[in-house]
Amino acid sequence: MKRLEDEFAIDTATEQYVTRRQFSKFLVLTSLGMFAGNLWILFKSWFRHPTAYTERIVAGMNEIGVGEVKLFSYPEPTDSCILIRTAADQVVAYSQKCTHLSCAVYYAKKAARLECPCHEGYFSVTDGSVPQGPPPRPLPRILLRREGNQIIATGVQL
Amino acid sequence: MSRKGGSTAIEGAMGLIAILLIVQMWLLTATLAAFLAGHDETILPAALISGIIFAACAGLFIFIRRIDATVRATR
Numbered sequence: 001m002k003r004l005e006d007e008f009a010i011d012t013a014t015e016q017y018v019t020r021r022q023f024s025k026f027l028v029l030t031s032l033g034m035f036a037g038n039l040w041i042l043f044k045s046w047f048r049h050p051t052a053y054t055e056r057i058v059a060g061m062n063e064i065g066v067g068e069v070k071l072f073s074y075p076e077p078t079d080s081c082i083l084i085r086t087a088a089d090q091v092v093a094y095s096q097k098c099t100h101l102s103c104a105v106y107y108a109k110k111a112a113r114l115e116c117p118c119h120e121g122y123f124s125v126t127d128g129s130v131p132q133g134p135p136p137r138p139l140p141r142i143l144l145r146r147e148g149n150q151i152i153a154t155g156v157q158l
Numbered sequence: 159m160s161r162k163g164g165s166t167a168i169e170g171a172m173g174l175i176a177i178l179l180i181v182q183m184w185l186l187t188a189t190l191a192a193f194l195a196g197h198d199e200t201i202l203p204a205a206l207i208s209g210i211i212f213a214a215c216a217g218l219f220i221f222i223r224r225i226d227a228t229v230r231a232t233r
Binding site for chain 2 (some may be wrong): 020021023024025027028030031032034035037038039041042044045048099136137138158
C-alpha cells in the first residue's frame with residue numbers, strides 16, 4: 001500500500017516554495033500581460049470614432065455675473081461641467097471631473113483657478129492646464145459659441 | 159560552468175528582467191494617460207517598445223533555463 005508521503009512528495013513546509021525558474025516564468029508572463037495591455041490600448045485608439053456632439057444651449061449671459069459659475073451637464077446627463085464667466089464678455093467651461101480621481105472641481109474666485117478639494121490639484125481657468133498638483137492632464141474643455149445672449153456648448157476638447 | 163557562476167548569471171538575468179518590468183509598467187501607465195488625454199501619436203511606438211521589452215524578458219528567461227540546465231548537467 002502506498003503511503004500518502006510517497007504520493008505527495010512535497011511536505012507542507014516547502015509547498016509554498018517558489019523556484020527561481022517559476023518566479024522568472026511569472027515575471028515573463030507579467031511582461032506579456034503588460035504588452036497585451038499596450039496592444040489593447042493600440043486597438044482601442046485605432047477603432048476610436050470621433051464623438052459627434054450635439055449643440056445645446058447651456059446658459060444665458062444674463063444668468064451669471066462676472067466671477068460667477070453655473071453647473072450644467074454636457075454632452076451626457078452624467079457629464080457634469082462648470083461654466084465660468086471670467087469677464088464681462090468672456091465665458092469658459094470645463095468638465096467638472098478632476099483628471100486625477102474624478103472629484104468635482106470648483107472655481108476659486110480669489111485665486112482665479114479651478115481647485116480639486118480631494119488632493120489639492122489646481123487647474124488654470126484660462127486653458128484648463130495643471131499648474132500644480134497630482135492631476136496628470138488638463139481638464140477637458142467644453143467648446144462654446146455665443147449667439148446673442150445664449151451660450152451654446154458645441155463640443156468637448158480633450 | 160560552476161554552480162556559483164551559474165547562480166550569479168541567473169540572479170543577474172532575473173535582476174535585469176525586474177528592471178525591464180518596471181520600465182514596461184511605467185510605459186503602460188504613460189500610454190494609458192496619453193490615450194485618455196487624446197494623444198494617440200505615442201501609442202504605436204509605445205506598443206512596439208513594450209513588445210521589444212517582452213521579447214528581451216523572454217530571451218532572458220530562455221537564457222536562465224539554459225544556464226540552469228547546463229549547471230545541473232555538469233553537477
